[in-house]
Amino acid sequence: MSEDKKDIHNSDVPALCRSCEARHRGIRSALNAEQLSKLNRVANRKEFSAGTELVGDSEEFQTYSNVLSGVVKLTKTMMDGREQIVGLQFAPDFLGRPFHKESHVSAEAASTVQLCMFPKSSLEAMLKDSGDLKQRMLEQTLTELDEARDWMLTLGRKTAAEKVASFVYMIAKHIDPEADQNEQQDVSFDLPLTRADMADYLGLTVETVSRQLTKLRKSGVVEIEHNRHFRIPDMSRLGRFSGV
């Protein structure tokens, strides 16, 4: 409480948090420097390899996290095994569901993931008396709700071709938020997800995803190398394929 703000940016913030990307990107980070400094005493950085289950469905969780790097997928699964990805969390997103004992989704590392983990109680205590933290939390949650609603339109009303184009567009824009409507800007990236993940995100089968990617490739909208590396020569063109 009596910490000097200047110190926060120096020795008071341990290497753990200094290297934590969550400090750098403003908007979607639920924690600011001062709060991170308080949390550092109990925080704890861990790495998980792709496929690791971080939180099971209906499982009681004891920690919250910030994503430092990699991608976490939030999924829902039906009894017979049908699966739907309902959210993707990139750095520096906050991971967890305040005010609920159990998670109603399961969280899995989609790629290698680094998390900064801290106990439930620590965050909840901070949430209680920091209006600023609540505010940031509210903002991230509202953003996630907006994204979920955008995705509902995709799931409910778009064709397979539009779905796949929308997905690629979404990822590309996440990599380079600037590239957009106007000029023909090019973006390239390594997709952190498998075709199966794409299918689970889009409510399609792997085969359909693959076929639609082939179509996009043949029409020159995307270039794909080694399955994972994508290049979009013209974002506005891809945008047109995703059906606005």
Add this chain to the structure above:
Amino acid sequence: MSEDKKDIHNSDVPALCRSCEARHRGIRSALNAEQLSKLNRVANRKEFSAGTELVGDSEEFQTYSNVLSGVVKLTKTMMDGREQIVGLQFAPDFLGRPFHKESHVSAEAASTVQLCMFPKSSLEAMLKDSGDLKQRMLEQTLTELDEARDWMLTLGRKTAAEKVASFVYMIAKHIDPEADQNEQQDVSFDLPLTRADMADYLGLTVETVSRQLTKLRKSGVVEIEHNRHFRIPDMSRLGRFSGV
């Protein structure tokens, strides 16, 4: 600021707010009695008939509202007219998108709707210094996010039959939150939406919705009278049709 709490429950709260259902149901109301009392000076109750557009897409909105009665649908529309409902707001839900100038969904009265409306600035001022309000807001937003994610599973992975059953189940449970898994409880209600609305919520066509409702009726899972009145003799049975 110096208002006496006792008064809040009497004369200080005008008829407008005394009758406002938002005061009665705890969880999803973003406003408590004290806050309502402050807002009452600028609040304003209005009624809209089914089909009225409340907020257009990309429109700058100047007011927030609480839903007093009826149902508001939040929709997204594609250029070519394809439409998807991305949220339904019942009393006493809060309606609006804090921290954004424009709405990214359009809001339309699905039935006759009564709203308690107040200016953007009033709420935002309150939000600034009331941690409690932020908290309630955060809770409603998290709940809406949970609901959106549940619905993503429905949109992405369920069959038409399961979608329709899921929708009826969702509405029934909204009417009677108690009725549920265990015994064969019966619930009945008047559906506040048209078949076209159901289709837009489920990502289906009206014809498919109609066919699936017929199937459900013929198998005795639901009874339907005059198109709008539904009775579910056994909620657990309906639950089984919606595919968990």
Add this chain to the structure above:
DNA sequence: CGCGGATTTGAATAGTATCAATACAGGTGG
């Protein structure tokens, strides 16, 4: 009682899923 919108029903079609086989990439051990 008749009108207009909403709903149901029917037949043909289109879009995805399913099933099956092949190709490819990355990692391992010889």
Add this chain to the structure above:
DNA sequence: CCACCTGTATTGATACTATTCAAATCCGCG
């Protein structure tokens, strides 16, 4: 360094679900 092996991705043929187009029926209402 190469051959193999395993998981991932692509491609093909067929089946099925939901859409589309068309028509009939129902419902609320003047």
